[in-house]
Amino acid sequence: MKTDTSPEPKVAFPPSRPDSPWRQVLAFLLEYNLVVIFLVIFVALAFSVRYFFTVQNMLGLALSVSQIGMVACTMMFCLASRDFDLSVGSIVAFTGVLSAMVINFTDNLWAGVAAALLCGAIIGLVNGVIIAYLRINALITTLATMEMVRGLAFIASHGQAVGVSNADFIYFAGSSFLGMSMPIWMTLACFIVFGFLLNSTVYGRNTLAIGGNPEAARLAGIHVERMRVVIFLVQGVIAGLAGVILASRITSGQPNSAQGFELNVISACVLGGVSLKGGSATISGVIVGVFILGTAENVMNLLNIDAFYQYLVRGAILLAAVVVDQQRTRGE
Template sequence: MPKTKPPATTMAATATEIGPPSTGGAGRVLLRMLADNKSLIGLIVLMAVVAAYSPNFLTVDNLLNILRQTSINAIIAMGMTFVILTAGIDLSVGSVLAFTGAVCASLVAADASLWVALPATLMLGAALGAANGVVVAIGGVQPFIATLVSMTVLRGATLVFTDGRPITTLSDPFWAIGGAYIQGIPVPVVIAAVAFGICWFVLGQMRFGRYVYAIGGNEQVTRLAGINVTAVKIAVFAVSGLMAALAGIILTARLESAQPTAGMAYELDAIAAVVLGGTSLMGGRGLIFGTLVGALIIGVLNNALNLMDVSSYYQMIAKGAVILLAVLVDSRGKSRA
């Protein structure tokens, strides 16, 4: 039988399939890339605007100052990311920072070895975080309520422990944790970079990280898959407490004293950094790199407002507006998806 010529529509469709990508397809890819990196783009735009306004912004000293000031919030926010990825929240990190910082300062003031004081402080922070995890995972209490209670209790415990007064007379080796430099880079920045590398590896390369994402995506399905959801939840809160204790050590060393009011509202800055970095408050979606970018956005914003001589009262308003904008952009992006 003679071969029949395929319909014109079929030939057109075939040509479309084997031909080069359409402009529309490339545009969609570009929009997807911009959406996936909107926090990084926002940071670059913010830095460009501030640099155009203030010639002192891009100086080495000022950039190192931003990194030093950002390091504490970045460390806390990295621990917060683990919790939020499981659709939880940890409001106690500021109080954990204050309490563990006071305990560490008391050990150092009593001439305890740093090899004893530092690990003990980190273990205390992890234990306090794990206690939150037990209340949430085993006690069935909502993370917001559980950590709100521990925030209040630990703040009171800090005031009792310190008698409402700073703990001083700390040693020079301990001070170096917060004030020394390594090859011109502040030690807190180096510590934050190491913490970032570890968190990135755990979340991106280890099975535990996949469990964290799975619980945030669908806890019930994860449980039915045989994963110990209770243990993972306790572990992520322990990580959050550990990172808060690490930040407490750095802050105490930098101030050369443990302040009973240290860490006030730090939990808000940490949550803001996580949200600005693109991590969903509903859990299951986000990257530790985004959290680092979010912390840098807050640090650059604070520095810019200081360079502009803006009152600290207005700085709080500006920070809140930026956070709200980030949440709205994230919500619109999910709606379009």
């Protein structure tokens, strides 16, 4: 290829001079500003809020965000592929009820877990097939399944909490390993697994490609429909897992649990810089997003702030984060 015959003016990019340390720090701050901002706030809180930076409180904080954290991992994939899923909260509630009922019936923990995961998978599959193959808007589809699955939870439980006395079940979320309880370990595992999936596998990169330009992805030989179904299916499975863990933590399947859960999960993702336009997401961002939400709630509890104000603060944080992000990425 002879490029020197080109009449086009040679493009002169500024030579990449070795950056000064300060410049590197600045670039790092801009790139990871969310992580840095969070760390700064975290350190500030550790010094200013009593009992905040104690082992016990940290574990409590981690436990409180464990379900949101797990589902945020799969929601990240969903948003990154330019989709949306409102049904996760209902899936959490329904699979909690379902697993409690199955465990009461069989007296076997794993039967309950299997039922919850399978049920989550089926709901996710239905979502995915309707959205990908029937081409119905994801917002509407999952709004509908959100209502329906919540309905199923109430129908199955007759509107009552389903108590469980099975010892294995209570031990499931109550057990701990190396001082951290099981749900935290599972959330950690989700962060690692889904972070790896996003960054290092064809599955993850295809997800970003689909979100970046679905038509181009299709013409490049990506099976877009199948990918979207898989994304929703995995989301359903993880929501099902979160449902069992939540039920185990509260030792009963409650049909009205996890109200507004889906919005918290989406908030966490958006806080973590996942673009609603699809195509960009980072696991570090999502982790930070999850912890920002959890920390805000935790600190307000420690400071004895009325729970009603927590809604106000959560919304304000979300708004502030997206405004800042918008300013940062403007003109890109």
